[in-house]
């Protein structure tokens with residue numbers, strides 16, 4: 568049987584659009600039973616044409632269609648988006664040369680949509696470091712701030728994380744006199760990502776969500792409202808740095824190809840590494856004497872200050888001569904001790920890219936030595952050799968982990984011999 572995804576019904580109701588679809592053939596296992604994808608906006612989208620509303624539906628599924636050499640069938644699609652699809656596919660193919668991308672899209676009518684832009688920019692805005700750095704860079708354009716929560720199940724459920732996100736970004740928007748676009752969806756849960764990973768992650772060298780899905784999901788969700796508000800360009804902040812080529816769906820080679828009606832997408836800040844971004848933000852805050860609370864912990868209400876991302880960001884802020892507390896990282900312990908204890912326990916898990924990022928903060932600290940507020944940290948951190956400490960920690964970990972196992976094995980063997988002999 569041919570492998571097909573067919574859009575059966577698109578229902579709009581004020582601020583909401585629901586897609587109901589059918590899946591045929593061997594790709595059914597990759598979809599949840601409900602075959603339902605929805606988006607809810609904080610503005611009425613009933614006037615948005617079907618050909619534009621269909622964009623997020625296609626964008627969330629087409630990488631899977633390519634990966635599984637299947638077909639996706641929809642009645643209508645926007646011309647600009649339809650035309651950019653081969654370029655997106657090519658960009659993915661370059662990123663994942665190990666897999667052959669195939670598949671096709673069938674559209675009954677391709678519709679020309681256009682507008683004269685009313686807003687120069689909209690920006691995907693999580694409140695994290697990447698997003699804040701991009702905001703600082705494009706603030707003169709007065710971007711509309713787009714914030715999303717894609718983790719609902721089939722229905723909208725109460726989520727503390729989303730409530731906190733909304734409070735945070737709307738407060739920011741109010742203070743900066745910018746409007747907020749808020750979007751809720753189930754794009755993060757409507758597929759069986761673990762089954763896709765089971766079949767493809769090894770070949771791809773990356774997960775479905777990270778490697779192929781998330782960037783298109785996030786960007787395309789914003790397109791219906793960007794169309795409605797006549798946005799010229801949707802900015803998405805880079806999470807990777809061009810100096811460290813990573814496989815990831817969120818890449819300028821993919822994002823910058825996206826077109827819809829008269830709008831386009833720009834992947835911002837790719838030339839900046841994470842420490843550079845901390846610098847951009849710290850300088851901006853110092854100049855305004857207004858400190859922004861960073862939100863870096865994924866799917867958490869507050870920064871935990873204990874995970875790698877939190878602590879790496881804190882070290883980055885210290886490197887710029889600032890106090891992490893002003894940016895929303897509050898710890899009760901002495902910072903130098905806090906970081907030391909974290910590294911003792913966790914440096915063994917650091918891969919090459921993590922070590923590179925931590926080193927960027929270390930070099931900054933070295934360069935900026937006289938402005939660092941934590942002398943006790945400087946005493947040991949500047950000479951901390953991440954690669955060496957990782958090696959040492961791994962040896963120690965293996966010894967403490969394996970000696971009891973070996974002991975137990977010897978004991979079991981001896982007991983077996985003893986039992987057999989009696």
Ligand SMILES: [Zn+2]
Nearest residue numbers: 864871874877
């Ligand atoms: Zn954290």
